[in-house]
Amino acid sequence: MANDLLSIAKSGARSSRLALDVTAQNIANAATEGYVRRSVGLAEVASTGGIAPFTQLNLSGVRVDSIIRNADAFRQSEVRRTGSDLARADAELAGLQNIETAIEQTGIYDSIVGFEAALQQLAADPVDPSLRAATIEAARSMAGNFNVADANLAAAGDGMRFEAAGAVEQVNLLSDELARVNLRLARTADNSGDQAALLDQRDLLLQQISDSVGISTKINADNTVDVRLGDSSGPVLVTGGTAASLTMTSAADGTVSFDLDGTAVAPSAGSLAGHAQALDMLAQMRGDLDTLATDMADAVNAAQGAGIDLAGASGTNLFTATGAGDIALAFEDGALIATAPAGAGAGSRDTTNLSALQAAMTGGNIAGRMDGLLFDISSTVAGRQTMRDTIATIADQASTALAAQSAVDLDEEAVNLVRFQQAFQASGRVMQVASELFDTILGIR
Template identity: 25%
Template sequence: MGSTFGGLNTALTSLYAQRRGLDVTGQNIANASTEGYTRQRVVMQSQNANLVPGVYATTSAVGDGVTVSSVERLRNTALDHRSYTEHANSAFHNERAGAYNLIEDAFGEPSDTALQARLQDMWDGWNVVAANPSQKAPKSALLEQATTVAASLNDASAAMNRQYMATQSGLDTYVGEVNKTAASIAKLNQEIVVATQAGLQANELMDQRGQQILKLSEMVGATATDLPNGATSVYVGSAQLVSDFNVREIALKDPGALRLEDLGKGLDVELQWKDTGGTVVAGGTMGAQVETLSKDGILATMANRLDTVATTLAADVNSRHRAAFGMDGSTNQNFFEARNGRVDADGNPVVTAANITVNPALLADVDKLGVSSGNPRAATPEDRVLDGVTADALSDLADSRSGADAAYQALIGDLGVSAQSSIRRRDIQNAVTDQVDAARDSESGVNLDEEMTNLLTYQRGYEAASRVLTTIDSMLDQLINRTGLVGR
C-alpha cells in the first residue's frame, strides 16, 4: 500500500519537471534569433514505485511521479553534415564567380573606352595617316591613340596583378583563421567530453562547435565525423584537421608566388600541412582561391592571353614599321617597345601587356613615324618616295584573323562564357544550399508559435501539480488535526 505522504513527493516531482520545461522553453524563446542555436526539448520519464520488484511482491502504489531524464537537442546529424558539404560548395562557387567578375571589370568590355575600342581608334588613325602621309597632325593623333592602347594593356595587366596580390593576401589570412578555428573546435571537444562524462548537458557547447565546423567548411571545405565520446573529428579532404583534442595546422608553401610574374619563375601557390609538408586538398573559399592563384589558374591564364595580345600587336606593327620610312628619312625603327628595355637575341623587344609602350623617339619627333614605302629624303628627287602604303597596310591589321584584335576578341569571348557558366553554377549551388538550410532549420530552428504552446502546457501542468499538492495538504490537515476529536 502506498505511503500516506507519497502523494506529496509525486506532486513535488511534477513541480520540478514542469518548472524545468518552462526553463527550457524560455531558453528556446530567448535564442529564437541566435544564429546556430538548436531548439531543445525536455524529455520526461515516469518514476516507478517498484524499483526492484520481487517475485511475490505486490503494491497498490501508482508510481513515484516524474523526472526529467534529459534535455535533447533537436538536431538531424545527417542534415548537419549535408549542410557542411553544400556550404563548402557554395563558398567555392561564390569565390570563383567573384574572381571572374573582377577580371571582367579589369577589361571593362564592351565599352567605348575599353581596349577593343582603343584598338579600333588606332587602326583608324593609321588609315587617316595613309591618306595624309605628309601632315603632322594625323601622326600626332595616331601616336596618342597608340599610347592609349599601350596604357589600356598596362592597366588591365596591373589590375589582374592587384587582384592576384589581394587574393593571395586573403588566402594567407584564411590560413590563420583556419588554424584558430580548428584550435577552438578542439577546445570545445574537450569541454563537451568532460561535461558529458560528468552527466551535465552540453547542448550550447555543441551549438558553438557546429557553428565553428560550418565556418571551417565554408573556408576550407571541412567535413566532420561524430565520435562515441561526444567529440567530433574534422577532416580537410581525407586528412584530419581536428582529432579529439588534437589539432594539425596548415600553412602556405614558402617561398610561394606573391605576384603574377612570380609564376614564371617556377613559384606557385600551395597549401601544406605544417607537420608533414603534404598538400592540403582544400575546398570552399580557399580551394577556389588556390585554383585562381595557381600557375594554371584563372588569373595566370588570362594574363598570359593578354600578354599574347600585346606580343602579337607589337610584332605585327613593328615588322611593318621597321621596313617603312619616316618624313626625315629614318627607317628600321620599332613602333612598340618594352618599357624595361628587354630585347631578344635578334634585338626585338620582349613585349608583355605590363611593359608595352610606344617608342619614345617617335613621340619626341613625329617625322620619324614610318609611313612610306620609300625614302622621302633620298639623294635624288627621282628616288624620293612619299606615300602611305605602309600606313595603309598597318590599318589593314584590324581585319587580320591572326592579329591582336582577333586574339583579344577570342579572349573576351572565352572570358564571358566562363564567367556566365560560373555564375550559373553559383546560383544553382546557392539554391541547393538554401534548400538544405531550410530543411535543417525546420527541424532545429525555434518556432515561436510552438514554444508558446509548450509554455502554456508547462504552465498548466505546474498549476495542476500545485493544486494536487494543496489538495493533499488539506487531506493531511483533516487527518492530523481533526481526526479523533469526537468525545474529547
C-alpha cells in the same frame, strides 16, 4: 498517502520548472546562429519497496531524464556539404567578375580599334603632321590601356589572395577552437545542458570551417569530432584536442597552393577552392594579355623597321614591351612613323609601308584576339553565375530541411509554455490537496 502525494507533486513541479526553463531558452535563442532546439526527456521515478511487479507503473512521480538536442546529423552534413559548394561558387564568381571588370573597364579593345583607325586615316595624307600626331596619340592610348588592364588584374589578384589568406587564418583559428571544444566534450556529462551547448558550438564551428574548405567529419562515441580535409581519406585537420595548421603559398604567376602540416592539399570546396580557381583564371588572362601585347608590339616594330620615316631614315621601333604591364611608346615624334618603303626618299607620300603597318595589326588579328579574351571571360562569368544559382537553390533546400527539423518554432514553444505552466500549477495544487489531507487527518478526534 499524503506523503506520496507530496513527493509526486514535488517531482512534477521540479520537472515542469526545468521544462519551462528549456522552453524559455529555446525562445530566447530562436534567432541565435547555430542554436539547436532542446526538449526535455521525462522519465518515471522508480520507488523502492512495495509488492507491485517491477514492470508495472510505480506512480512515484516524474523526473527530467535528459535534455534532448533535436539535431539531425545527416541534415547537418548536407548543409555543410552544400554550403561549402556554395562558398566555392561565390568566391570563384566574385573573382571572375573582378577579372571581367578589370579588363572591360580599361577599354583595350576600343583603343586597339582606335589605333587601327588612326593608321587608316593617316593613309589619306601620310605627311600631314596632325594625322601623324593623332596616330602617335592613339598608340599611346592603346599602350596605356594595356598598362592599366595589367595593373587592374594585379590588384584583383592581390584582393583575392588577401581574402584567401584571411580564410586560411580563419580555418586555423576555428580548428584550434574546435580542438578545445573536443576536450570539453570529453569531460562533460551525457544529456546535460552543458553538453548540448557544447554540441551547438561544435556544429557551428564545423559549419564555419566548411565555408572556407571542404571537410569530412567523424563523430566519436564521446561526441568529439575528427575532421579531415576533403573526403574521409584526406589529411587530418582536427582530432581530439589537436589541430593541424593550414598554410598558403603564392607562386610567381599569382596562383596559390595549400598544405596542411607540410602535406600538400588541393581544396575542392569552400571559399579557398573558389579563390584558387579564380586565381588560376587570372593567371591565364594575364598571360594571354601579355602575349597579345608583345605580339602586337613585335608585329608593328617589324613593319616599322622595313620602312623609312618622313626624313628618309630607317624606321625604328614604335613600342617597347615585355608584356602588357610595361608596353610603352619608344618615341613621340609623329615624323618617325615609317609610312614609306625603303629607298622612297624623304617626304615620300608612298604608303606602302603604312599598309604594312596596318597589315601587322589586322594580319595578327590583334583586335579579334582581344575581343576573344573579353568574350571568354564574359561567357565564363555567365556560366559560373548559372551554376552558382543552381548550387544556391540546393543549399537553400538543405538549410530549410535542417531548420524544419532543428530550428525553434515559436508557435510550438508558446504551446509548451502554457502546457508546462499548467503542469506546474497542477503540481502545486496537488501539494495543496496533500496538505489539506494532512490537516484533516491530524484534526480527527
